[in-house]
Amino acid sequence: MRIILCGFGVVGQSLVKLFESRSDELYSKYGLKPRVVGVFDSKGSTIDPSGLNFKKLVDTKKKFGTVKNYASIKNSMSGVEMLKNVEADVLIETTASNYKDAEPGMTHITTAMKRGMHVISVNKGPLALAFPSLLELATYNQVMLKFSGTVGGGTPILDYAKNSLSGERITSFAGILNGTTNYILTNMGTGISYEDALKDAKDKGYVEADESLDLDGLDAAAKLVILANWILGIKVTLPDINCTGIRKVTLDDIKKAEKNNCSIKLIASSDKELVVGPKEIPNDDPLCVNGTLNAIAFTSEHSGTQTIIGKGAGGTETASSILRDLLDIRQEIARD
């Protein structure tokens, strides 16, 4: 399977390492031979139709901070140019999420689909701003659009709701979908001020470069858009979400919650409307998880409420979700 990889940060590198370390097993067990024919990062790109060497890619990135130096001839092709000129079966889109215009991810994805490539995106921007139309574009071009890694990182939340609960109707859900804000709120629960808890989260590298994505609830809202479209079939985009972040949560609020045996969590939910905001959750509710954990509770018609808890982020975890999407695509193609 020929792959173009747009973005080569932590997730992209983890993925390539996963390909390297599991290559024998992927071929013998699933018939998957991932061949990365092009990689694009913010500083340049590199191409080899016969497949780039996984180890050399990672080493080059480590040494030069870009894949541009992979070969002696330095390639300055952009992601879009690569997608237009290099033959491939799948685009894996891992550039940073951007909720203003979703670029460059949006153009990567639409260009790839128009050229008949399947797309795996862990970039939430394009999905948050244009989920319904991207899905239509995929159907129109008869390609698959996969995005398991966008919600829950390595925890297969989307697949669980869609496949493990097949034959069942999910009526609503509520979840902690952003690990950074959960970490901050959890620490505030021990009496630390918002400012100190935020500083600690920054020191640990948990906060996005644009801190607003975490603190104002945008990241959680983007995930809510994806869940609402995919699980409930509601055609919404980011502006439809009623979104409040955690900046105004005070230690007093948290103490008040404690008196009710509750904790304040940033909850994304789908009850009557789609909302992201701080909410009191009973401490003995399975949803009330601490630290950087993510959790989501699905309420279904016949199977009651079911909660899934896992790490919501992490390079290897997200890479493992891309691999699952790739195996799904491999299987679907083989079936045709």
Next chain:
Amino acid sequence: MRIILCGFGVVGQSLVKLFESRSDELYSKYGLKPRVVGVFDSKGSTIDPSGLNFKKLVDTKKKFGTVKNYASIKNSMSGVEMLKNVEADVLIETTASNYKDAEPGMTHITTAMKRGMHVISVNKGPLALAFPSLLELATYNQVMLKFSGTVGGGTPILDYAKNSLSGERITSFAGILNGTTNYILTNMGTGISYEDALKDAKDKGYVEADESLDLDGLDAAAKLVILANWILGIKVTLPDINCTGIRKVTLDDIKKAEKNNCSIKLIASSDKELVVGPKEIPNDDPLCVNGTLNAIAFTSEHSGTQTIIGKGAGGTETASSILRDLLDIRQEIARD
């Protein structure tokens, strides 16, 4: 799809009600038209090759305590005789679990498979005592053996581990797999004695007729056998489990755990060996759920630890898992 239903207790009746209430949707959405051609309960049976009426089945059972009175001619065919003489595509086995010889479920299942019927079992007995050989028999006879409802009731734990985490290797798991003992231990956590907590659980109808199945950990051990075989590929049966129940847990043990911010839970785990026994679990561990809830934490190679929490039992919940198995079988048959 022609179905023989062995056992017509809470689960069997919930299933038939589910067929009744969702019949239009099951046909239009999944192409499934469930036709129950025979039902067997402990007092008798009833047969109609053109399909029994769902409502009448439930009404008859309610009125006479058996389906035998469904038609004017009272049928005394046993389950095995029915399976030998009535043409059907699927056996749904819901008789009570028995961990001594697994009968009558064992003979129902083997007879059905030998006749080329697919089998859905929510009866844990046959699987606990003979999982490896039953799976072999299914392969030999080219039929499907499904058992989603045996672990987690309506919570699709087995499917999650097998399918949602496909491409991933689960290295170990630990879970609270029995709601009754969890209810008793949770109540003891509030200072109530074992005896009083047990009495309360009995009053609420949570305890099996043979209380040993819950209290001595047999039910949890049976589920552990199924998980170990299905998820880890270890060929074990019930006698291989190192199993201790909750009868010897004292209020002192629980108080001691509390001092460590822990609760005592009956944990079924697969670390180095397969064990069921009371164990201290940190209160902020996602696994540490209260009341009758079930929870299981899977640790995988690349996606970290993931916990699923849900109701472990209930008629409608278990019936919904049977329906999912039936839809899987329908889909597999359509694919051939």
